Amino acid sequence: MSDDSGCEQKGFASLASVSSPRTGEIARIFVLIAFPAVIALLASRYGKRTGNFRVIDALSTLTFDAPARADYFRKELEQFLLLAREQQWDPLSINGSFAGAMGMPQFMPTSYRRYAIDFNADGHTDLWNDPADIIGSIGSYLHQSGWKEATPIVAPARVDTADWKALVDLGLKPTLTLEQWKMRGVDTLANVQVSLPASLFTLDLSGGPEFWFGFENFYAILQYNRSRNYAMAVNDLANEIVRERERISASVSSNGAQ
Numbered sequence: 001m002s003d004d005s006g007c008e009q010k011g012f013a014s015l016a017s018v019s020s021p022r023t024g025e026i027a028r029i030f031v032l033i034a035f036p037a038v039i040a041l042l043a044s045r046y047g048k049r050t051g052n053f054r055v056i057d058a059l060s061t062l063t064f065d066a067p068a069r070a071d072y073f074r075k076e077l078e079q080f081l082l083l084a085r086e087q088q089w090d091p092l093s094i095n096g097s098f099a100g101a102m103g104m105p106q107f108m109p110t111s112y113r114r115y116a117i118d119f120n121a122d123g124h125t126d127l128w129n130d131p132a133d134i135i136g137s138i139g140s141y142l143h144q145s146g147w148k149e150a151t152p153i154v155a156p157a158r159v160d161t162a163d164w165k166a167l168v169d170l171g172l173k174p175t176l177t178l179e180q181w182k183m184r185g186v187d188t189l190a191n192v193q194v195s196l197p198a199s200l201f202t203l204d205l206s207g208g209p210e211f212w213f214g215f216e217n218f219y220a221i222l223q224y225n226r227s228r229n230y231a232m233a234v235n236d237l238a239n240e241i242v243r244e245r246e247r248i249s250a251s252v253s254s255n256g257a258q
Contacts, residue, residue: 032139032149033135034242035139035221035238037238038238039105040104040134040138042230042234044104044106050095050097051098052095053100054094055100056092058099058100059073059076059080059100063077076108076109076110077109079108080094080100080109082113083112086113103128104127105134105137107137112127116133116137116140117137118133119132119137120133141223142217142224145223145224151196151216151217152190152192152215153217153235154213154214154215154232155213155215156189156210156212157181157212157213159185159200160185161184164186167181167184167186167200168200172199172219174214174215175197175199176198177194177198178192178194178195178213181213186200186211196216197216199218199219201214201228214228218231221234
């Protein structure tokens, strides 16, 4: 079995532990946690790559050795020390990436203090070992970045204008509604509300650009990582997890009815 397969199995186990149904909304909850779970997978392979550098050393070194970003890393060092006091950590014992990012989500200290939550209410916010805290904290990040439940993420776009580059250059922040995009020669066959704001972006394929609309949830993922390819990978993997769960549920229901 490959290392990635082991990571995926650990990730699915994490999903199962967090999604134990307290209400009748297990399917909805599963959709909500699938996206944070995939982000955790991509960020650190579910804990296999959280970093072996002492965070205090990494941030101190970059404060003095990276003059172009000295103010940023000085602020992160201050936030780390505050975080260590709040979490009752020994600041000399915490490891992370070479830039000071921590845990499975690879949060910098400012993000850890702002977005991390004690999702299982055990008195600690553990982004290395606690699946509930990890997935809940990434969900907190997405929510505070503008994620809206039960709204689309992307939709394929059909472009009927030669001036599409100028439209793509408008940026990744959704500013025009689908109705306004249609007036500019860009439409979609997807069944989505025309009043939704969207951005137009491309994926560079060997056969030429592929056009997509990105909605507010896509933009929320981009706040975690600015790469369009990254955000699309999160979308595709999370949706595949949800579809696989639906297939398994349908198979169990079918066998149970026999």
